[in-house]
Amino acid sequence: MSSILTNSSAMVALQTLKNINSNLAKTQSEISTGKQISSAKDNSAVWAISKVMEADVNGFTAISDSLSLGESTLAVARQASETVTDLLTQMKGKIVAAQEENVDRGKLQTDITALRDQISSVVGAAQFNGLNMVSGTDDVNILSSLDRSADGTVTAANITVARQDLGTAQGTFGSGSSLAANGTASAAAVANTANTAIVTVGNTWAADDTATLTVAGVEVSFTAAGAAVADIGDGLAGMINGLGLEGITATGNSDGTLTVSSTRGFEDVDIAVGEATAGDGDVLITTLNGTGSLTATSGSIDERAENVAFSTSASVNEGDSYKVTVGTSSYDYIAGKGETMEDVARGLKIAIDSAGDSDITTRVVQDTDTGQWSLKVDNDGASAAFAVSGNADGVASGGLFGLDSIDVTTDVGATSGLDNIETMINVAIDAAADFGSAAGRVETQNSFIGKLTDSLKAGIGSLVDADMEAASARLQALQVQQQLGTQALSIANQAPQNILALFR
Missing domain, CATH: 1.20.1330.10 (f41 fragment of flagellin, N-terminal domain)
Incomplete structure (x- = not known):
């Protein structure tokens, strides 16, 4: 049945042409923008x-x-x-x-x-x-x-x-919780008195018996002239003094004893006795003024310096403030971030050295067995009080603290400056x-x-960029489809014209 009111063929051709035109418009958009997905409506996800x-x-x-x-x-x-x-x-x-x-x-x-x-x-x-x-x-x-x-x-x-603070500021001592337990002073005072060892010469000595005494690695020998033990002590004392060992002296006593004294601040002095002949005489070390090891024939005279031993377990926080008091003077160091007890000990050493006191010398050492760091202080002047204290929450000293105080015009300043410059270089x-x-x-x-x-x-491009080769091919195909669709619609629109022939 033919109808002049409803042209089904034209409607089909029109819908086909619309779809072709839509696809053609999309392809042309891809080509012009370079994107396959240029808005949310293209593919929202x-x-x-x-x-x-x-x-x-x-x-x-x-x-x-x-x-x-x-x-x-x-x-x-x-x-x-x-x-x-x-x-x-x-x-x-x-x-x-x-x-x-x-x-x-x-x-x-x-x-x-x-x-x-x-x-x-x-x-x-x-x-x-x-x-x-x-x-x-x-x-x-x-x-x-x-x-x-x-x-x-x-x-x-x-x-x-x-940050690495390379300033020279003193810092500000803290007023927070006490840190006194983190440092222990070895004595309440540091003095210039010598430490000693008492060597006892006893019993009977025959002529030509020989006694030997080794002090700081140097051995001396004395041959007895007779039975007077005092001669042995005096003879050994004279020979030791004749060696000219720095900080070491010896005195023979009337009771047959020999006193060996050491004022070396930072060095223990080993001492040992012996007999070259098997006579009846004896040479014994009976007393040490110190805490060195002691046997009947050997021992060590302790260094004179006192020390502040720092904790091996306590941590060091920025602003931790430590103070060492020697006599009427106090010396402060305030730790910076990431520092250790070694840094505290070295900082206090620099603080003491910066004062330029010719009687006070310092060292920083570590115990090889326990890893404990200590600040040693030796005093060549009058006896002085010795203490350590500390508080948290200070303002850190500069990393080159003490640089301003280096003074090589004196012997003490030159010596301490050499040690402290190494710390600053590090x-x-x-x-x-x-x-x-x-x-x-x-x-x-x-x-x-x-x-x-x-x-x-690149990932964004793979998601949204257009495939230009495919778009080009698709454009060519859609253009041909558009031409064919237009032709098909034209043919479908001419169908009602054929009905006129029925009325001629």
């Missing part, structure tokens, strides 16, 4: 994923800028630390030269002062965009990543870089090494972020 990834790409681009800024800041800090290390090394050369008395120490001190001022200048200028990594103790966080969890939560990750070396390590990590992270950003961009 994929479009949403791509937008999240695009947001991450923008974030990582900003992170890359942050890492580049961090690299530059650390490069300045590392260069400053290395420069300070070189200047301190030059200063050490001047201090070594000052150990010789036959030099112009005044001119050497002038050079040391100039180097010290240059170090202060370097530390003050070592900033990038207002951030100085060699001043202060607060950590610096460099934004390094955005971490997205499975539930969509995003958190920022940081690379934390510790501080500067550690700072440069830490900055170098952190810079390497930041550089590696920046490189990774760049590669990650490229991967994310």
Whole structure:
């Protein structure tokens, strides 16, 4: 049946042509925009994923800028630390030269002062965009990543870089909880009195019997002339004194004993006795003024110095403040971040040495068996009170604390300066090494972020970018389909015209 009201063929042809035109418009959009999915209506799920990834790409681009800024800041800090290390090394050369008395120490001190001022200048200028990594103790966080969890939560990750304070500030003693238990003084006073060993010469000595005495590794021998034991003690004493051993003297006593005395501040003195012949006489060490080991024939005279022994278990926190009192003077050191009891001991040593007291000398030592660090203090003057105390919550001393006080114009200053400059050089070396390590990590992270950003961009492209080869082929096919659809619609629209022939 034919109808002039309903043309089914034309409706089918029209719908087909509409679909072709729609597909053609979509293909043309892909070609013009380069995207297969350019809006949420194209594919809402994929479009949403791509937008999240695009947001991450923008974030990582900003992170890359942050890492580049961090690299530059650390490069300045590392260069400053290395420069300070070189200047301190030059200063050490001047201090070594000052150990010789036959030099112009005044001119050497002038050079040391100039180097010290240059170090202060370097530390003050070592900033990038207002951030100085060699001043202060607060950590610096460099934004390094955005971490997205499975539930969509995003958190920022940081690379934390510790500042390395190369300042010379004294610090501020804390008023917090007591830390007195972390340090123990070996005595209530430090004095200049000698420690001694008593050697007893007893029984009967025949002529030509020989007694030997070894002091600080040097052996002396005395041959008896007869039975008077006092002669033995006097003879050994004279021979020991004739050796000229530093800090060691001997005295023969009328009761047949021999007193060996040592004023060596930081060295135990080994002592041993013997007999070269098997007579009836005896030579025995009967008393030590100290805590050295003792047998009948050997022992050791303790060093004269007293010490502050620091805890092997207590931790050291930033601001922990320790004070050593010698006589009426007190010497403070306030620990910085990441320091140990070794740093506390060395800081207190520098504080004491900086006072320039010619009677007081110091050493820092570690017990090889227990690992315990101790500060030793020797006094060549009048007896002085000796104590240690501590409190938390202070303001840390600078890493080069004591640099301003190095003075090689005196023997004591030259000696202590040589020891203390080593501590400061190690501080500067550690700072440069830490900055170098952190810079390497930041550089590696920046490189990774760049590669990650490229991967994310590639992933977004694979989701939303159009396949241009396929789109080109599809465009050609759809253009042909459009022409055919138009022709088919034209033919379908001519069908009602055929009905007119029935009425002619």
